[in-house]
Amino acid sequence: MSKHNLKNRNHFTAPVEAGGPSSGPLTAEELQLAARNHAMPLEALREDITPAGLHYLLTHFDIPYIAPETWSLRIGGAVDREIELNLEDLKARPNVTMPVTLECAGNGRSLLKPRPLSQPWVLEAVGTASWTGTPLAPILAEAGLAGDAVELVFTGADRGIQGGTEEPYARSLTVAEAMHPEVLLVYEMNGAPLPPQHGFPLRLLVPGWYGMASVKWLASIEAVTSRFEGYQQAVAYHYMQGPEGPGLPVTRIRVRSLMVPPGIPDFFTRKRVMDAGPVMLRGRAWSGHGEIERVEVGIDGEWMPAHLDPPAGDFAWTGWSMVWLAAPGEHELRCRAMDSSGALQQTTQVWNYQGMGNNMAQLVHVTVR
Numbered sequence: 001m002s003k004h005n006l007k008n009r010n011h012f013t014a015p016v017e018a019g020g021p022s023s024g025p026l027t028a029e030e031l032q033l034a035a036r037n038h039a040m041p042l043e044a045l046r047e048d049i050t051p052a053g054l055h056y057l058l059t060h061f062d063i064p065y066i067a068p069e070t071w072s073l074r075i076g077g078a079v080d081r082e083i084e085l086n087l088e089d090l091k092a093r094p095n096v097t098m099p100v101t102l103e104c105a106g107n108g109r110s111l112l113k114p115r116p117l118s119q120p121w122v123l124e125a126v127g128t129a130s131w132t133g134t135p136l137a138p139i140l141a142e143a144g145l146a147g148d149a150v151e152l153v154f155t156g157a158d159r160g161i162q163g164g165t166e167e168p169y170a171r172s173l174t175v176a177e178a179m180h181p182e183v184l185l186v187y188e189m190n191g192a193p194l195p196p197q198h199g200f201p202l203r204l205l206v207p208g209w210y211g212m213a214s215v216k217w218l219a220s221i222e223a224v225t226s227r228f229e230g231y232q233q234a235v236a237y238h239y240m241q242g243p244e245g246p247g248l249p250v251t252r253i254r255v256r257s258l259m260v261p262p263g264i265p266d267f268f269t270r271k272r273v274m275d276a277g278p279v280m281l282r283g284r285a286w287s288g289h290g291e292i293e294r295v296e297v298g299i300d301g302e303w304m305p306a307h308l309d310p311p312a313g314d315f316a317w318t319g320w321s322m323v324w325l326a327a328p329g330e331h332e333l334r335c336r337a338m339d340s341s342g343a344l345q346q347t348t349q350v351w352n353y354q355g356m357g358n359n360m361a362q363l364v365h366v367t368v369r
Helices: 028-036 042-046 087-091 137-143
Strands: 075-077 082-087 095-105 126-135 151-162 165-175 184-190 203-205 218-224 256-257 272-274 277-286 294-301 302-305 307-311 317-328 329-339 360-366
Touching: 042 277, 075 137, 075 360, 082 137, 087 126, 087 184, 095 184, 126 137, 137 184, 137 218, 256 294, 256 329, 256 360, 277 294, 277 329, 294 307, 294 317, 317 329
Parallel strands: 075 218, 272 360
Antiparallel strands: 075 082, 095 126, 126 184, 151 165, 151 218, 184 203, 256 277, 277 317, 294 302, 294 329, 307 317, 329 360
8 A cells, every 4th residue: 555545544633723714813723833934024025035034934844854964865656767866966967046936825814704723824925035956857757757657746854743644744746747847856045055944955846836835855756656645735725615625726826916014013013104205115926827917006995007027037026116105194005916817816805714825915004194
């Protein structure tokens, strides 16, 4: 029986998140998750490339300790020949450096009503780093995928329990998805070795997809002849309207834009305060479904077009800006983007049970003095 077979599992008491959505205050479990994981401060949207320490971070289980001198990556399963590569082998191969925007699929979850119980992201679970690594496709070609191989399973060194299931964190891509030229095995972030929390010594990078696909602390790649049914693939990361699945799998990033909050914040409420007069509103927009074609800024319900900068890369966010003549009083600012597929951010929530892909347009409350 395959180690990925659902029947070969140890079962434990279901965690709190299995209890479904909540209309009450944040739970102790949510606060604990929020303390372990961190978001990118929205003022970091000013940067084309997010510093590693400001980039969003989600760690499902524990950060594993991996000694680079003994670590290796095994490629096996339904292949003509198994391959084992250490870090120096990978670094000796042709390399690519590219900026890629990664966003957590649960970004915006805490804003949904009722609130799905999991990591309580607000809006800041995003970041754009410059990643360096080697393309995956040539390595798969060298291994020689069997004719009946349908997916590649990527397994990390981190292990834990979720949904009553104990297993390592693992995700799969179809053969066609894995062979895309932009899919990389990366070992550097912003010109330095991957930090431990971002997957040292090696992680998968799947540009255009939500972050769950870019498996960290990569330990093995296995070609399989049937669909992978691990928890993170078959149960988690689905658009569902209730606890009974399977729903639609989460894949590419939905179009989104965010604004650098203008003025200064109130410490507790984060409401913005600023002086009257002209102010340059700035932000970023991105999508996994095509280029950003338009960004609009809403001032008290009136939408106006923003200027777009060239994108930072084929899979990286696009800067935008607009001058606002701020008049004294209370104001509500929003921003929304549209991509080349025609998808436009909505101003009302589209609720789902796991709180995935909530790209509702950002709302910023501003007091102008």
